[in-house]
Structures are given as structure tokens and as C-alpha cells.
Amino acid sequence: MTESDLSVVHLTPGRWGDPAHPVELPAAAVGALQHLGVRRPATGPVDPVDRPGLTDEQLGFLTEVVGADHVKTDLETRWGHTRGYSTPDLLRHRAGDTTDMPDAVVYPGSHAEVQALLAACSSHHLAVVPYSGGTSVVGGLAAERRFITVDVQRLDQLVAIDEVSRTATLQAGVRGPAAEALLAERGYTLGHFPQSYEGASIGGYAAARSSGQSSAGYGRFDQMVVGLTLATPRGTIETGRAPMSAAGPDLRQLVLGSEGAFGIITSVVVRIRPRPAERHFEGWRFEDFSSGLTAIRRLAQNGPLPTVLRLSDEAETAVNLADPDVLGGGSGGVLAIVGFDGPYNAKTADVLTATGGQNLGEGPGELWRVGRYRAPYLRDPLLDEGALVETLETAGFWSKLPQLKAAVTEAVVKSLTDQGTPPLVLCHVSHVYETGASLYFTAICAQTDDPVAQWRMAKAAASAAIAAAGGTISHHHGVGTDHRDAYAAEIGPLAVEALQAVKKALDPDGVMNPGILLTSS
Amino acid sequence: MTESDLSVVHLTPGRWGDPAHPVELPAAAVGALQHLGVRRPATGPVDPVDRPGLTDEQLGFLTEVVGADHVKTDLETRWGHTRGYSTPDLLRHRAGDTTDMPDAVVYPGSHAEVQALLAACSSHHLAVVPYSGGTSVVGGLAAERRFITVDVQRLDQLVAIDEVSRTATLQAGVRGPAAEALLAERGYTLGHFPQSYEGASIGGYAAARSSGQSSAGYGRFDQMVVGLTLATPRGTIETGRAPMSAAGPDLRQLVLGSEGAFGIITSVVVRIRPRPAERHFEGWRFEDFSSGLTAIRRLAQNGPLPTVLRLSDEAETAVNLADPDVLGGGSGGVLAIVGFDGPYNAKTADVLTATGGQNLGEGPGELWRVGRYRAPYLRDPLLDEGALVETLETAGFWSKLPQLKAAVTEAVVKSLTDQGTPPLVLCHVSHVYETGASLYFTAICAQTDDPVAQWRMAKAAASAAIAAAGGTISHHHGVGTDHRDAYAAEIGPLAVEALQAVKKALDPDGVMNPGILLTSS
Incomplete structure (x- = not known):
């Protein structure tokens, strides 16, 4: 499948x-x-x-x-x-x-x-x-x-496809699987598979700067967008006459991530690629998270990158793998998932081996592939049982990642333990760049009587730790209302004023998503 | 050298x-x-x-x-x-x-x-x-x-280098050769070699979205920037806590290309790479520009891309190669330059051969390398002789490129011929992307009595042709005052208002570069 x-x-x-x-x-x-x-x-x-x-x-x-x-x-x-x-x-x-x-x-x-x-x-x-x-x-x-x-669900069309330029114009309401199905009819793929894939759609991918599980091969959604159309209360903005331009600031990158605060993205022109004839997913074992991090950094900086590259820490590896035999029977260690769209690349495997990786074959890779969109579905039964499960994420430069990971983990553990509910905190890297990577955390603990307030405290501690350690408040979840204050602190008051000025120009009455991304003043 | x-x-x-x-x-x-x-x-x-x-x-x-x-x-x-x-x-x-x-x-x-x-x-x-x-x-x-x-020439320091993250913090006044020399001491390169390399500096690269001759391998300057510091009349904006972020619009991409209209970029954090141990430059011959275009599109879309990839049209090939023997002795044809930082990649050559290319060896490649920054130096003696020589450039999606090239050429030829000075118009592609490429034109003709007005007319005709054919008004030269009106038409009045609002927020008195990029109203 x-x-x-x-x-x-x-x-x-x-x-x-x-x-x-x-x-x-x-x-x-x-x-x-x-x-x-x-x-x-x-x-x-x-x-x-x-x-x-x-x-x-x-x-x-x-x-x-x-x-x-x-x-x-x-x-x-x-x-x-x-x-x-x-x-x-x-x-x-x-x-x-x-x-x-x-x-x-x-x-x-x-x-x-x-x-x-x-x-x-x-x-x-x-x-x-x-x-x-x-x-x-x-x-x-x-x-x-x-x-x-x-x-925008009625805006569900593949409007145009340009096979020479390898671009497709998709309306905002096309959901992930529908986009892939429409493109597959012509032999193409978008290659964007976030965990929300089954529900999220093109407009949201763009508005919130989504990043998918195949980002090592296909890039983030904001890197796929070559043009977009934005409806605002004051009229329409259309961007993207060329892949890249020196004609002023890149307005696409001003609309991407604007989360509906400026208007509604109604369609997007995206780069597409030929649908791969084959896919391979493998598991790799590393001695510990630190050595795994060195290995994936090597791939991100020197190549050749696979399509999917993710590395779980010791805690996540232990929780996700009920059967330790999957890790080659060795005790401890961490699991990396390496996936290829198209032919298997032995050179990637060579780099992983040279940096201490042990190839576990396709078994763990297939396990991951089959379950890749499943985690969110577990939250409802977990809540039914009285567990609190939530995720948060950040990104930073490679040199800061170990400290960033430690600081966030410590903050979440301390906050929840102080509340009487010591948690498990798991972490993985799932998006890599030449200069840095993302960190994705999952916390699991017992609910208190007021689990919303309970998580709010833990989240505030994590956000403060991210800021102090120099990370960004979100790598791919976005800002919304939850991250608004942390976001304002991250970019500073002058940048907030600049964005408020853009909002005022496009949405003078402040009717667009009031309070989301920016305060509604 | x-x-x-x-x-x-x-x-x-x-x-x-x-x-x-x-x-x-x-x-x-x-x-x-x-x-x-x-x-x-x-x-x-x-x-x-x-x-x-x-x-x-x-x-x-x-x-x-x-x-x-x-x-x-x-x-x-x-x-x-x-x-x-x-x-x-x-x-x-x-x-x-x-x-x-x-x-x-x-x-x-x-x-x-x-x-x-x-x-x-x-x-x-x-x-x-x-x-x-x-x-x-x-x-x-x-x-x-x-x-x-x-x-900003006194801001000439390499402030910091992060070898784990492969980033360097460079001040705005560091010129191209100085940046390379400073990085070379540590074994790194920025890989940014625009034709203005010998004179231009880091701040200008960022402010005007420069693109260098090695863009196929290293990307554009705006793709190298992971952080920057902007001084504005109202204070400082610092951006870039991670390679990529979902925390709102990408503010780096709002400052890049702002051409001093919002403030002065004082330093930039750029991605760096290990300095290559070897470099190779080759010439390749294609039967005509159209078949060459197919070949370089194949490389841009399917890889593997070399570091330098440029394709001259028939006219530019004829003018630049006084000795037709360089083209393998065949009559006609067009010249492509293919360069590799690091080992020669035979797979790239295979793609070029499979798409009709004929390998001319390192001779034409070396000729190009030696002369790569020379063209601008010829303008003064050409003006002395009474010739008018000027360049202009654009970019567009692959499917539109042939029409874009024809339309611009026709507009420039017609305008200058109508003025009694029939020109030579040469063209090349020097920057490729998966979805499109740049087009760079050179026009040469006799000066009239008022050569400034003469070129203004030709340029206006070219700009109108670019707009009509769906290209962008600049791929890497920027907007300045010359392209301001065409730029406003390209992004539309609402986007202009949004940028004016940003300017007003950061520069309420309108003292920053008045009339450049945006009208000073």
C-alpha cells in the first residue's frame, strides 16, 4: 500500500x-x-x-x-x-x-x-x-x-499540471491523500507526508509551514511552494512568477506561515516529482543518541541523504519497540529509520555503517511505515484510560541540539514531577538540514484533576527552556494561540510590529483569525 | 588560482x-x-x-x-x-x-x-x-x-564560525574574496561567486538576493542565509534560531531583497561548506539552444547537478568563441559550461551525453573560468569606442522559458532597431532550479546621441515583454530604482501596500533608501 x-x-x-x-x-x-x-x-x-x-x-x-x-x-x-x-x-x-x-x-x-x-x-x-x-x-x-x-473543503481541485516545469496548482481544500491520488493519475507525487496527512489539506500545509516525514528527500512544504494565491479582506495577492527571484522580499515566505492572519490561501502552485517505482524503509541501530546524531548530521551535511531519516532517543526506542530483538538482540541502543523513494542507495548505507550504524534490515522500517500515521489515534484511548499524552517540537543548529534536547526534557520532567505526575519523555529527530535539525518530544504521564492546566504548566516550562537554549518555538506545528507569546518573544517587538503592519494593511478591521499568530490589538 | x-x-x-x-x-x-x-x-x-x-x-x-x-x-x-x-x-x-x-x-x-x-x-x-x-x-x-x-566597509570581520553546524557569521562589509580568504583559513568556502564577486560584499549579497555562478551546487545567496541582523531607524531585528521554522512567516526572506528600504543588514549567518580539494570545468556542445535547454532541465530535475551549469545561445556562443574550433570543429551549435567543485561526476556527464551533448573537454571550461569576472571590465573601453553594451535578466518556469527568451530578444531588437541602432542580443541560462531557470541577456549596439535615453527605451520594451511573458523582472540583479515600477506591477498594489506598511513600521520617517525598491510616498 x-x-x-x-x-x-x-x-x-x-x-x-x-x-x-x-x-x-x-x-x-x-x-x-x-x-x-x-x-x-x-x-x-x-x-x-x-x-x-x-x-x-x-x-x-x-x-x-x-x-x-x-x-x-x-x-x-x-x-x-x-x-x-x-x-x-x-x-x-x-x-x-x-x-x-x-x-x-x-x-x-x-x-x-x-x-x-x-x-x-x-x-x-x-x-x-x-x-x-x-x-x-x-x-x-x-x-x-x-x-x-x-x-475550504469545496476547493478540492487539481487546477493545472505543468509537466515540463514539474509544477501543479492545487486548491486549498485538497487533503493529503486526495492530492497524492490526483497527482498519481499523471505519474507524479508531492512527497508530503506529515503525521496529519490523512486529515490535513493543502491550504493548511502552506498556512502553517508543514513538514512531512519524507522531508529529507522532498523538503518541507514551504520549500515545495513556488506560487500561491491569497484572498484578503482587501483583495487578492498572487505570487510566484519564477522558482526564485531577486525582485524584492520573497512574498511567498511572508504568506507561508501566516496562519490565516492575513487572509485565506485559496490555491498553491507546488513542485511535483515523478512517482517513485519503489520504496525502501530500513531500521538502523546506533549505540546511543549522540552517535546516531553524528551519523545523521554526516548525511545531512555531506550526503547522500535518503528520503526519510529519523532517529529516536533511548527512551523512545525502548517504548516504541516492545520487542528488543528488533534491535539486533543487543541491549540498549537507539533506532533510526532510513527510507528511500526510488532505488536503494548503498552510499547512504555506507555512511551510516562508517559512523557506527548497524543495519537491522527492512523489518523495523516496515513496522514504522505501517504505523507512521497511527500515533495520534492512540491519544483518545489513552485519555480514556486517564493518561496525559502530548507532543511538542523545536529545531536548532546542530551544535546546540544536545543542550536543547537536555534542557527541554529536564523542564518537562521537572514540571510534571513537581505536579505529582512524573512523566516519560521521549524524543526523536525527524527533519534534518545542513546546519541543524528538529527535535520532537512526547510526554506521557497520569492526568491530574485539571489536565489542561497540568499540561499548560509543563508546556510553559518547555517553551522557556527552548527559548533559553536558542531553539525556535516550532519547527512544523506552527504558532496558533498556544505559541503566540513565545513567538513574539522569539522574533522581538519590532518584528511583531512589522507583521502587525502587514496585517493592518491587508485586514484593516482585524477580522482574520483574531488572536492567532499575533495578538489582536 | x-x-x-x-x-x-x-x-x-x-x-x-x-x-x-x-x-x-x-x-x-x-x-x-x-x-x-x-x-x-x-x-x-x-x-x-x-x-x-x-x-x-x-x-x-x-x-x-x-x-x-x-x-x-x-x-x-x-x-x-x-x-x-x-x-x-x-x-x-x-x-x-x-x-x-x-x-x-x-x-x-x-x-x-x-x-x-x-x-x-x-x-x-x-x-x-x-x-x-x-x-x-x-x-x-x-x-x-x-x-x-x-x-559598511569597516564591518569587515568574520565574527564566528560554528564547524559543527557549518555556519559562519560574517559582517556586511566583507567583500567576496575576503570572505573566501577568511573561510579558507579554516578549510571552508561560502561558494558564492557572482560576476560582481571582486567588488560586492556580504551585505549587498543579502540585501539584493545575489546569485553566484556556482548556484547549481551551492544555491543562491538567499538560500545560504540562516540568520541576519538588521539595524532599522527604530531598532534591531535579529532572525534565525534554526535552519527552518514554522514560527510564522520567514522573516529572513522578508529582509533578504529589501535593498536597504527597511534598514541596514549589519551581519549575516551563512551556511558554509568544506573547501573542495579540486575543481573541474568543462565545455559541452549542443546542437542548438533548445536541445541544450532540455539537457540542463534534465539535470536540474533528475540530477546529479554539477556546481556550475550554464548554457549560451547560438548568438552568445558565436560572439564569445572567436575560434569556432573550440566547438569541436562543427559548424553552429551552442556551448554549455559544466563545473564541479570536488570530484568529477561521470553521472552528470552521462546525462549530458544521453541528451545529445558532446564533451569538449576542459579547454573551453578553463577559458570560461579565467574570464568569468572579466565581462564588466570591457564595458568602459566599449563605451570609449562608442558602443552601448548592457545586460538584463529574468527567470521563469521551464515551460515558459522559450517564449520568454523570444519575447525579450524581439523587444530589445525592435526597440534598438527602431532607434537606428540594430543590436546584437546574446543570451544564456546560468541558474537552474527544478521548476525553472534564469535568462541573462546582453545587448550590444552603437550609441545614439543620447545613449541613456536610448537604453531606457530598450529596457522599457524588455521589461514589458518580461511581464507579458510571465517572467520576473529580476532573477538576481534586484529592483533598485530601475525596476521599481515593473516590480510594483509584478507583485500588485496590495502587496506593495503590505511592504510599504512594513517600511512605515521600521522607518517611519522614510529616510532609508527613499525611492529604491518602493516609491517614497
């Missing part, structure tokens, strides 16, 4: 995956959780209670733009568009908390309709939250005031 | 290279020019006449910041900082035209002094033109009102 064979999965917030097919935890996992003090909570999920919505005047102008069929105000649709997929989001959802629920969900059918919607919302002072896959894990869908959601 | 062996050449405007060692045209070239109707003009260069400069109050606050030794108001220094190196710049210089001459040249010695200077100039409403190498060919040094020049 390849990525494009996957059917599009309908994601229901609060329940990653199809609620008709709940994921169950393995019995062994339940036992392991008990060691962390995890106990099943006394109460289950609470149903949301509706509240008054839009005025007739507001419904009127929305209907005028997109037609009555494409304005939904029922509770089920609105509740289904409430928040994203962070653990606090899931917890608030379980509590029936409707504070971040949109007053309507509107489905425009074209760029022109998006443009008209934003202009109308601006003149009516009605806040707008753009919605593509809805998979934000950083509070990217929680505006600071009442709002409507603009869901 | 390698790049770092070159001593730093002092560039005198109006005379590319050292005036003590003027370059002479080969006799054969003079004969060829006569066929174009070129006649030596009756009058030679005119000396500039000075005019009143700064007030005592203005001199006072400048001196207070940098010290009296670092404020120059003599005519020679100011005239030496007047304009850049476009042909119209050289022509106006020859005419003794002082309209774009700074009232003073100030040499700050640190980031803090640059910062203090800009704050003081802002509060005194004194316009500032940043100056690093002074090699702009797009009017990047010609502000719209009277100004002082801030020359």
Missing part, C-alpha cells in the same frame, strides 16, 4: 479517526501506564450545549455570497469544527466546552467566493477562522472573539 | 577595475563593432562639479556617532560613491552628472554605530543610502532626494 491508496479519512474532533472504528490500546500498554500512576477517570465525555448564534443580518450576507446550502449553523457541524487536535483541545472537547465554537460554518466554492466573503465579513466586523484540515495542534482554530469558520 | 587568491580590487565607479590598469579591447572586437555602426564619440568624460553639502548641524550629529575620522565630505570620496555599475550609471558618470551624489559618506565601525546612525538620521530627517560593494546595476544607490551614504 502506498500513500495514495489510502482513502480520505473523515476526522471527527475529539476522536482522531473514524468513531465507528475506535482504536484500542494493547493490553501491555495499559499495564505500562499503571506504572506511571495512570487511573481511568470517573467521568466520561460531556455533550456540548448550544448557544445563540448569528443574527439574521449576518446570516443574510453570508448566504448572499455562498448560497443557503453552504452556510451551516447546526450544532453538529459547528461542534465538528471546534478547535483542533492538541491534547488540551481534546480535553476541552470532552468537557463539552463550547467557548471556541464557531457561530456558523461557511463553505465557499471558489476563490472569488472566498474573496467576497472576506470583504463582506470585514465590512460587517465578523471574525473569520479559516479551516482546511482542522488538524492544528497549537490552538490555530481558537479565535479570541466570536467568529464564523470558513471551511 | 582560486577565488580566494584574488586580492580585493578597489572599484572606481565609471571605470570597472583599477584605473591604473585599463582594459583594452582586442583589435578584432573593434572591427566587429564597426559592423554595428559603432563610432568613437567626439567628447570624452567630463569632471564633476561640486555643490553645497551638509549643514554644520548635520555634520555634527554624524560626527558624534562615528567620530570625525569617519565622516567624509570631500568630492573624491562622494563622487566615488555615486551610483552603481549599470551602463546608464557609467554614462551619467562620464557626463559629470552629480545629481545622485551623496552629501557625505559615513563609515560606522559596529552594529551599534549603524543603529545609532539610523536613529539619528531618522530624527533629523536625513536620508540614508546603504553602501556595501557599490556594484548595483539597477539604480540601487540613487535615492530620490539628497542623502548621505553609509558605507
